Amino acid sequence: MDTGITGECPITLDEPPLLSQPRAAAPRDAETSGSFPSRLDKANPKWNDWKWQVRNRIRSVGALQECFPELSLSSSLIEVAEKYPLAITPYYASLIRRMDDLDPVFRMSVPQAQELTDPPFLRSDPLEEESDMPVPGLVHRYRDRALVMATTMCSMYCRHCTRKRVAGTREVTISACRIRQIHEYLVQHPEVKDVIISGGDPLTMDTPALERLLEAIRSVPSVELIRLGTRTPVVMPMRITSELTTMLKKYQPIWVNTHFNHPQELTPEAIAACGALVDAGIPMGNQTVLLRGVNDDPELMAQLCRGLLRARVKPYYLFQCDLVRGVEHFRTPLTKGLEIMEYLRGRVSGLAIPTFVVDTPHGGGKVPLLPNYIVSTSPTHTVLRNFEGMMMSYPEPHYRTEAEAAPVSDCGAARGVWQVANGRVSALIPAGSERTTRRARIQARRPMADV
Ligand code: SF4
Known part of the structure; x- marks a missing residue:
């Protein structure tokens, strides 16, 4: 396996790794x-x-x-x-x-x-990133995006890490030579518009080292957007210094995606770190990993998402835990993620709702999953349901072919979803929900003239 983070390079190695720490014997003050x-x-x-x-x-x-x-x-x-x-x-x-x-x-x-303890279906590289590396250290999977593994180092090694095969095995950062190879590839592939700098955690790099990488990527005319994937605001918020934000501002547009998993991580220090990035004009998103025994609870997830919005961080993805070796005890059934998504809708602002995704095996990429909001369909109407269980008939466009517009006979069934699907009933509203009760109270208070 060559992730390209080794400091070795087939051309020349004109610089040592930019930041390198021996694993076992890090110096202490x-x-x-x-x-x-x-x-x-x-x-x-x-x-x-x-x-x-x-x-x-x-x-x-x-x-x-x-x-x-x-x-x-x-x-x-x-x-x-x-x-x-x-x-x-x-x-x-x-x-x-x-x-x-x-x-x-x-x-x-x-x-x-x-x-x-690993079941046999787990892999060290379940997303097959190594197979999508045209240049070592650069993953090119989606046509318009590429991911640079800038370092193998993180300040904290998450036990649930999807890159356990890389993160911390050796703590080295990308070499100058590898940066040149990646730059060359990006120049030859103008279809890549969005480059994600990941790792490891790129914010463990010294600011000048990170700047050399940003400079190289930003100099590719076809690259529109640079994203940094980092857990640093969560695990080492003091890294977000004014020296760092001043440097990052030079390479706009830059977005930062971070990785909060639990409200306990939303400390005043972490919130201030996110605020410093946002104040520097860097929009922030959050990628939570759904973890058994950590955040597999709908109300806790609602608290986390609301807290993130208050910190000016948009909940972006809720990731199903990957099929990676060493993390089986963190995995939840897919239904848990769907249950959480069902809970969030209607209870927190739409801005606070992430997209639940499964990063599929064999490099299939991200597949979004949602509870089903379509109850039924006919050529004329679609039955949608909301978070309360209210079912509404949504009429399809008026202009349609004769066959599409052919009348459907009513077999006289009791009122149900079928009537909504055919436009005979415009909604089925469950009695006794919080909202219908509130509406009934408002209606009862209204003077007769308003009715
Ligand atoms: S910060 Fe990211 S790359 Fe590093 S250990 Fe955690 S999940 Fe893995």
């Missing part, structure tokens, strides 16, 4: 080296320095235990952390409220023994 718990002390004067956060990540099961002595760890966790890297920023670790997987932040960041 002197003041934290004596005692792990001080890493989680927000009073530390370096707390808001993102590079300090990176240097002081929890990187091993031993460090985890030292930070959280009350944590009971099974012996298999060392094996899990060897297979799938562990990293938690002090900031993100500070959001953990209880030391078991009932805590969503704990569940998303602390290795679990179940990661070693």
Whole structure:
């Protein structure tokens, strides 16, 4: 497998990897080296320095235990952390409220023994990204879009990551030579209008390193839009510095898609980080992954979506968890996503409703799923239902062929969906819903003249 993030390049390697951290032995500051718990002390004067956060990540099961002595760890966790890297920023670790997987932040960041148990249908690369890489490190699947894997590093390794095969296996960033190859490919493929910079997490790169990549992509005349896919505002919000936003503004239009999964992640710091990006003229979207035991609850999802809108982040996608090795314990049935979508409609603003998608196996791409709002159809009418269960007849266009307009005999059935489908009844309204009761109250209060 060559993801193109290796720093190796068949032409020349004129620069070392732009930011590279050894996995096991990340240096720690002197003041934290004596005692792990001080890493989680927000009073530390370096707390808001993102590079300090990176240097002081929890990187091993031993460090985890030292930070959280009350944590009971099974012996298999060392094996899990060897297979799938562990990293938690002090900031993100500070959001953990209880030391078991009932805590969503704990569940998303602390290795679990179940990661070693895979049903046979799971794959390391279920979306077959490696097969859609014309240049190593560049995924070209949809005609007008391409995705650049800019780094294999993240500040926090999500246990549910879809790129477990890449993220954190080695922490290296794209080489200058690879950037040139990608630039060349984009120039030769003007059909690509939208380039997504992903990884790993591109905001773990130093600002000048990220700028070199942005500069190269922006210099391709046919590229209209650049998107950054990053979980940094969630797991290390202090990275969103004015130095970063000032740099990003030079390469507009840029959009940022981030990855909040639970309201517990919507801290004042995270909200401020999103605000700083939006204030810099960078629109933000959010891609939530539906995760068992984390956010597979309709009301919790409604809270998350409302909170995101307040933070000026548009809920964009709700992803079904991918069929990736090591994440089976996070997967939910498809019906759970549909149940959540059913719940959201009518209860939160349309702006707060994401699109529920399954990124399908074999590189089939994203398939949106919705509850069914079409109850029935006939040539003349379509029966739609709303979130309350109200059924309405929607007349098709008046102008139609003779055959389309042929009358349909009424077999005298009791009033039901069939009559709505044929326009004989314009709606079926369930009695006793909140809205019909409110309407009845309004109607009862109206003076006779208004009726
Ligand atoms: S931030 Fe993204 S790429 Fe990194 S571990 Fe999390 S899901 Fe994977």
